[in-house]
Amino acid sequence: xxxxxxxxxxxxxxxxxxxxxxxxxxxxxxxxxxxxxxxxxxxxxxxxxxxxxxxxxxxxxxxxxxxxxxxxxxxxxxxxxxxxxxxxxxxxxxxxxxxxxxxxxxxxxxxxxxxxxxxxxxxxxxxxxxxxxxxxxxxxxxxxxxxxxxxxxxxxxxxxxxxxxxxxxxxxxxxxxxxxxxxxxxxxxxxxxxxxxxxxxxxxxxxxxxxxxxxxxxxxxxxxxxxxxxxxxxxxxxxxxxxxxxxxxxxxxxxxxxxxxxxxxxxxxxxxxxxxxxxxxxxxxxxxxxxxxxxxxxxxxxxxxxxxxxxxxxxxxxxxxxxxxxxxxxxxxxxxxxxxxxxxxxxxxxxxxxxxxxxxxxxxxxxxxxxxxxxxxxxxxxxxxxxxxxxxxxxxxxxxxxxxxxxxxxxxxxxxxxxxxxxxxxxxxxxxxxxxxxxxxxxxxxxxxxxxxxxxxxxxxxxxxxx
Numbered sequence: 001x002x003x004x005x006x007x008x009x010x011x012x013x014x015x016x017x018x019x020x021x022x023x024x025x026x027x028x029x030x031x032x033x034x035x036x037x038x039x040x041x042x043x044x045x046x047x048x049x050x051x052x053x054x055x056x057x058x059x060x061x062x063x064x065x066x067x068x069x070x071x072x073x074x075x076x077x078x079x080x081x082x083x084x085x086x087x088x089x090x091x092x093x094x095x096x097x098x099x100x101x102x103x104x105x106x107x108x109x110x111x112x113x114x115x116x117x118x119x120x121x122x123x124x125x126x127x128x129x130x131x132x133x134x135x136x137x138x139x140x141x142x143x144x145x146x147x148x149x150x151x152x153x154x155x156x157x158x159x160x161x162x163x164x165x166x167x168x169x170x171x172x173x174x175x176x177x178x179x180x181x182x183x184x185x186x187x188x189x190x191x192x193x194x195x196x197x198x199x200x201x202x203x204x205x206x207x208x209x210x211x212x213x214x215x216x217x218x219x220x221x222x223x224x225x226x227x228x229x230x231x232x233x234x235x236x237x238x239x240x241x242x243x244x245x246x247x248x249x250x251x252x253x254x255x256x257x258x259x260x261x262x263x264x265x266x267x268x269x270x271x272x273x274x275x276x277x278x279x280x281x282x283x284x285x286x287x288x289x290x291x292x293x294x295x296x297x298x299x300x301x302x303x304x305x306x307x308x309x310x311x312x313x314x315x316x317x318x319x320x321x322x323x324x325x326x327x328x329x330x331x332x333x334x335x336x337x338x339x340x341x342x343x344x345x346x347x348x349x350x351x352x353x354x355x356x357x358x359x360x361x362x363x364x365x366x367x368x369x370x371x372x373x374x375x376x377x378x379x380x381x382x383x384x385x386x387x388x389x390x391x392x393x394x395x396x397x398x399x400x401x402x403x404x405x406x407x408x409x410x411x412x413x414x415x416x417x418x419x420x421x422x423x424x425x426x427x428x429x430x431x432x433x434x435x436x437x438x439x440x441x442x443x444x445x446x447x448x449x450x451x452x453x454x455x456x457x458x459x460x461x462x463x464x465x466x467x
Contacts, residue, residue, distance in 0.1 A: 001030050001031055001043065001069060004029060004030050004031075005030065005069070005072045005073075005076075008025060008029075008030075008072075008073070008076060008086070009072075009076055011023070011025075011251055012076045012077075012079075012080045012082065012084065013080060014251055015080070015082065015251060015253060016080035016081065016082055018253045019253075020082055020253055021082055021083060021120075021152070021154045021155070022082060022083040022084075022085070022152065022154075022155070022158075022214070023080075023082050023083070023084050023085070024085045024184055024185075024186060024214045024215075024216040025084075025085065025086045025087065025186060025216055026087065026186050026187060026188060026216040026217055026218040026219075026228070027087045027113070027162055027163050027186040027187050027188040027216075027217075027218060028087060028188045028218055029086070029087060029186070029216075029218055030043075030069060030086070030087070030088050031043040031088070031089055033136075033188060035137070035138040036137050036138060037105075037107075037111060037137055037138050039138070040089055040111065040138040041091075041111075043089050044089045044090065044091035044111060045066055045067050045068075045069055045070055045088065045089070045090065045091065046064065046066070046067075046090065046091045046092065046093075047070065047088075047090045047092075047114060047116060047124075047127050048064065048124070048127075049127060050123075050124045050125050050126055050127055054123065055123070055124050056074060056078075056121065056122045056123045056124065057070040057071040057073075057074035057075075057122065057124060058071060058074035058075040058077075058078045058122035059078075059122060069088055070088075070116065070124070073086050073088075073116065073118055074118050074122040074123075074124065075122060076118075077118035077119065077120060077121075077122050078118075078120070078121055078122030081120045082120050083117065083118065083119060083120055083152055084117070084118045085115060085116070085117050085160075085184050085186065085214075086115070086116055086186075087113070087114065087115050087116075087162065087186040088114055088116060089111065089112070089113065089114065089138070089139075090110075090111070090112040090113075090114035090127070090129065091109055091110070091111055092109060092110045092111075092112065093108070093109050093110075094108065094109055094110050096108045102143070103140075103143050105140060110140045110142070111138060111139050111140055112129040112130065112139055112140060112142060113129070113130035113133065113136060113139045113162060114127060114128065114129050114130070115127070115128040115130075115148075115160045115162060115184070115186060117150050117160070117184075125150045126148055126149070126150040126160060127148070128146055128148040128160035128161070128162070128171075129142040129146055130142075130161075130162040130163070130164075130165060131145045131146065131165055131168070131170050131171060132163075132164040132165045132167070132168045132170075132372075133164065134163065134164040134371070134372070135371075145170035145171055145174070146171065147159075147170075147171050147174050147175060147178070148160045148171070149175070149180055154258075155182060155258045155260060155263065156182070156258060156260025156262060156263030157180055157182065157260045157262070157263070158180070158182045158183065158184050159171070159172075159175035159180040159182070159183050159184070160183075160184050161175070161183060161184070161185055162185070162186055162187065163185075163186070163187040163188055163189055164372065166185065166187075166201070166205055167372065167374055167460070168374065168462070168465070169462040169465070172205075172209070173209075173415065173462060176209050176210075176211060179261060179262070180211075180260075181210070181211050181212065181259035181260055181261065182211065182212045182214075182258075182259055182260060183209075183211050183212070183213050183214070184214050185202070185213055185214060185215040185216070186216050187215060187216065187217045187218070188217065188218040188220070188225055189217050189225060189227070190223055190224050190225055191224045191225070191226065191227065192318060193395040193396065193397065193453070193454070194317065194318075194380070194382045194383075194393070194394075194395060194396060194421075194453060194454040194456075195317070195318055195378070195380060195419075195454065195456055195458060196318065197227065197240075197421060197425065198215075198217050198225075198226065198227030198228070198240065199215075199227040199228075199229050199236075199238045199240050199425065199427060200419045200421045200427065200454070200456075201417065201419065201458075202215040202227070202228075202229050202231055202238075203229070203231050203236055203238075203419055203427050204417035204418055204419035204456070204458060205231075205417055206231035206232065206233060206236075207231075207233060207417065207418055207419075207430075207433065208415060208416055208417035208418060208458075209415070209417075210233050211233070211259065212230075212231065212232045212233075212256055212257075212259050213229075213230075213231045214230055215228050215229050215230070215231065216228050219241065219248060219249050221241075221243065221244070224243075226240055226241040227239070227240040227241075227425065228250070228252060229252065230252055230254040230256060232256050232257060232259070233259075234257070235254070235256070236427055236429065237252055237253075237254035238252070238427065239252055240425035242424065242425070310325060310326075310328070311325070312324060312325050312336060313325075313389050313392075315360075315362075315389060315390055315391075315392045315393045316393055317362060317364070317380070317382070317392070317393030317394075318368075318370075318393070319368070319369075319370035319371075320364045320366065320368055320376070320378075321364070321366075322338065322362035322363065322364045322378075322380070322393055323336055323337065323338040323362065323363050323364070324336065324360040324361065324362045324389070324392050324393070325360060325361050326358065326359070326360050326389065326392075327345075327347060327349070327359040327360065327361065327381075330348070330349050330350075331347060331348040331349060332346075332347065333345065333346050333347075334347070334361045335361075336361050336362065336363045337363060338363040338364050338365050338366075339365055339366075340365075341363055341364075341365035341377050341409070341410075341412075342363065342409065342410065343361060343362075343363040343379035343407070343408070343409045343457075344407075344408050344409070345361045345381055345405060345406070345407050345408075346405065346406040347381075347403055347404065347405040347406075348403070348404040348405075349401050349402070349403050350401070350402050350403075351400070351401065351402075355400050355401050356387065357383055357384075357399060357400060357401050357451075358383070358384040358386070358387055358389075358391070358392065359381065359382065359383055359384065359401065359403075359452075360381075360382060360384055360389070360392040360393075361379075361380070361381050362378070362379075362380045362381075362382060362392070362393065363378065363379055363380075363409070364376060364377070364378045364380075365377045365378075367464070373465070374460065374462075374465055375460070375461035375462075375464040375465055375467075376458070376459060376460065376461065377409065377411050377412065377413065377459035377461060378456065378457065378458050378459060379407055379408070379409040379456070379457045380454060380455070380456040380457075380458075381403070381405065381407055381452070381454070381455040381456070382396070382453070382454050383396050383399045383401070383451070383452060383453055383454070384396070396453055397423070397424060397425070397453070398423045398424055398451065398453070399422070399423045399450070399451030399452055399453050400423070400451040401451050401452060402448040402450070402451060402452060403445075403448065403452045403455070404445070404446035404447070404448075405444070405445060405446075405455060406442060406443070406444045407442070407443045407444075407455055407457060408440060408441060408442040408443070408457075409440070409441060409457055409459070410438065410439050410440045410441075411439045411440075411441055411457075411459040412439060412459075412461065413439075413459050413460060413461045413462070413463070414435070414439075415459065415460045415462065416435070416441045416457050416458065416459045416460075417456075417457075417458040417459075417460070418430055418433055418441070418443045418456070418457055418458075419454065419455070419456045419458070420443075420445050420448075420452070420454070420455045420456075421452075421453045421454045421455075421456075422448055422449065422450035422451060422452060422453060423450040423451040423452075423453060424450065426449065426450050428445060428448055428449070428450075430443045430444065430445045431444050431445050431446060432444040432445075441457055441459075443455070443457060
């Protein structure tokens with residue numbers, strides 16, 4: 001951990017030299033992962049609740065024992081005069097003796113996967129415990145989901161989440177519904193092509209929820225963990241290492257507009273104006289994407305299914321049985337339905353000849369049950385891995401065929417996350433995104449710079465997760 005903290009120190013110094021005001025480190029970046037509850041015990045520190053007490057570990061190191069990590073992070077923030085977000089392991093006592101009915105583990109304490117935030121003078125200002133664990137035996141789920149924000153003098157309010165949280169309602173959607181437009185996201189995310197590659201879904205979430213996302217992913221080639229970014233609704237700064245890249249990491253620095261609606265700092269309008277001038281107007285906040293309560297008073301009525309084009313087939317994509325239809329022409333229209341949920345595609349493909357790549361349009365509506373349980377409606381145009389239809393839905397990293405397309409579906413949720421992923425992990429910003437009052441979401445894109453790997457509208461039916 002000391003070695004990792006030394007690396008954090010170097011990066012904080014480099015970031016500060018570039019004028020960074022807030023710095024985010026990845027999930028599990030200090031102690032690593034794959035611990036048991038017992039084997040991680042030596043790495044735990046008890047992190048006080050900043051909502052209950054004020055503590056600056058750098059200037060008051062003697063206040064608590066066994067807080068070396070908190071002290072070093074606090075002094076790092078203070079030395080380099082920046083807000084610092086790190087992920088570490090927290091030990092909290094719990095009321096086993098006084099309240100045997102509580103969710104207290106038998107050893108009498110909780111162990112949490114935790115984000116900590118330090119102000120630029122070293123004061124501990126926020127602590128968030130991860131709610132949606134992903135095969136983390138070392139950690140407990142907190143008794144209640146925590147909705148944690150903190151304020152900064154340069155950009156207003158930020159909200160906190162960790163890794164797997166991003167696929168669920170708590171905490172990200174509750175934060176967004178409370179008006180938080182800037183989210184911080186330490187993660188240790190394994191690439192899951194073709195729909196949930198790291199930067200692909202980080203970008204999609206930023207666009208779909210209309211937020212800025214500061215996403216720091218850990219680098220582990222064996223577990224295909226790579227891909228971090230600074231995403232706003234108008235811009236993307238990211239890095240996605242390819243397999244076998246010798247470098248170990250990358251510090252990403254970007255200037256982003258302030259999105260906090262309640263913030264009245266100087267020059268916000270000019271900063272946002274600059275960013276907006278460089279962006280396509282259709283991807284602006286007025287894109288017709290609507291995420292306030294009451295946008296859809298009731299779920300749209302299911303439309304009578306459009307007959308699927310030609311012959312459909314079922315193939316597994318990320319463990320879900322998608323209904324697919326092949327794109328057999330160089331241009332045309334395709335429709336496919338999975339139950340009453342339908343997707344439509346208009347497309348023009350180049351090169352028209354010479355390329356043997358197979359593409360398919362897929363639809364899925366149902367509950368995903370492998371490595372997590374959540375309910376989806378998805379429209380996805382994918383490059384198949386081979387020449388056989390059974391390869392449609394498998395992982396593909398490269399493609400040659402460029403596609404001008406319009407992809408649309410009628411969703412029974414207002415949370416739809418759009419992505420266009422090109423060959424070798426290059427993101428494309430859709431030309432146009434639109435959401436109609438009846439739930440129809442349309443994504444248009446043309447003039448791709450690389451071959452198309454995936455174009456996806458990923459709808460999350462949070463309200464059905466519990467069923």
